[in-house]
Each structure stands twice: as structure tokens, then as C-alpha cells.
Amino acid sequence: MTIEEGVKYVAAAYAIILAVLVLYYFMSARRVTALQRDVNLLEEETKRRQAPAGKGGAE
């Protein structure tokens, strides 16, 4: 096998690995950020509802 042929296979293999791993990394990072935001919003809402009337702005 010539070097040129070998380069083609090696480039394809490493491109697939890099693409899949980087995609998974960023997808999971986005998922964490979105879920963290949801948790924060829900915790704030819980606190707001638990706050005594008049203190948390409940009219």
C-alpha cells in the first residue's frame, strides 16, 4: 500500500473519531447547561412559593 492510500484511510478514521467525540462532548455540555438552568428556575419558583406572603412580593 502506498503512503497516499494509507493517508486516506488514516485521515478518514481519525476524522470520524474526532467528529463523534467532539460532537458528544458539546452535546452533553449543552445538556448540562440546559438542565442546570431548569433546576435554577424551578428552585427559584419553589422558594418564591414557599416565601411568606408580603415578603416575596405576593399580593
Added chain:
Amino acid sequence: MRKLVSAPALFIEAGAFLIVGLMLAFWYAPTDSSSMGFSQKIFYYHVPIAETALVAFGIAFVAAIAYLRTQDLKWDRLSYVSVRLGLLFSILVMLTGMIWGKAAWDTWWAWEPRLTTFLLVCFLYAAYWVLRSVVDEEQRRATYAAVFAIIAFIDVPITFFATRFLPEGLHPVVISVGGTGMEGSMFVSFFISMIGMTLLLVGLTRRDLAIENLKDRVTDLKTSLGG
């Protein structure tokens, strides 16, 4: 809640090891003198990914046993996350293995022991996902999944030893009890990539566990707020 999110330092370390491993593979390790020539460079990520996939399935197996013993859902989450990552790495192994096969044997696929048993591993763990999706009740789903993860793991050592016990297959045995069958510089490049891939698995496991914990937290908070 901040503690649930995995430390980015682990990903930086994994990335550093993987980049150094790759650089050594191309500039330090010699080009293979066999018929594969330059395409042998696929080996430096292909094998670490394969071994990491099998480690992930091993973690899923141990976590499944721990769940059945304790009925603690944290073990079910670890088993589930490990299977997911094991499958991700297995898909990469299959894809890069096919490229390797085309370069080495001039065929994308061969029904030989290692490839066939690894394909079976992929199907078994894909079935694990299907099983989880059809059972609604949490504890029952965790129990079924744990039993399935234990049974599915039987194929993992078979895959690992397939090339050793059935040497008539196409797949080479590089690492055995007798040694690595690699030159020193090749082994160093391989070993550094192996460390990088293992660190990546640890980082992704921690992050995926964080995702599962955050999902549970969202569900709990929604329930406490009345839907």
C-alpha cells in the same frame, strides 16, 4: 448543585494525553513495515477506544451487580451511563475497524471471531436500551436492566479472548501475556493514547451521571411544584 457537574480539568488532561499520543504516533513511532504501512497508524486510537468500550461495559456489569445487591438507584444510573458510553465507543470501534479492514484485508467486513463477537456486543447493549425504554416503573426497569447488563457482559470476555483462542481469524493479537509485540516507541504512543481515552471515559461518565442527577432533580422539583 455545582458539584454535580464534572470538572473540566479532566477533559483538558484527557485531551492533552490524546493529542500527545497522536503526535507521537505520527512523528515518533515508526511506520509499520508490514503490508499495512502508513494505515497502521489507525491502531493508536482504534485499540484504546476498543479497550475503553470494554472497560465501560465492565463498569456497567459491576454497577448492575451493586444495584441488585443494594437496590440503590445510583448504581442503576452508573450502569446505564456506562452502557451508553460503551456503545458510543463501540460504534467508533466498528467504524474505524471497518476502515482498518479495508486497508489491511481489502474488505470492509469479515465474519471472523473478533469482529463477529464485537458486533454481537453492540447488538446486545443496543437491546439493553430497548429494554429500558419499554419498562416504565423505575425500580422494575432498573432490575430488568441490571439482569440484562450482567447477561450481556458474558460476551465481553469472549470478544477480548476471541483472537487468542481462535487464532485462525484475521484480527491480529498485539498485546498478550508474552508481551506487546510492538516496538518501544509504538508502545509509548499507544500507552499515552490509552491513558487519554481512559481519562475521557472517566470525564464523560462523570458528566453523564451529572446529567442523570440533574434530570432527577428537575423531575423532583416539578413534582413538588405540582406538575
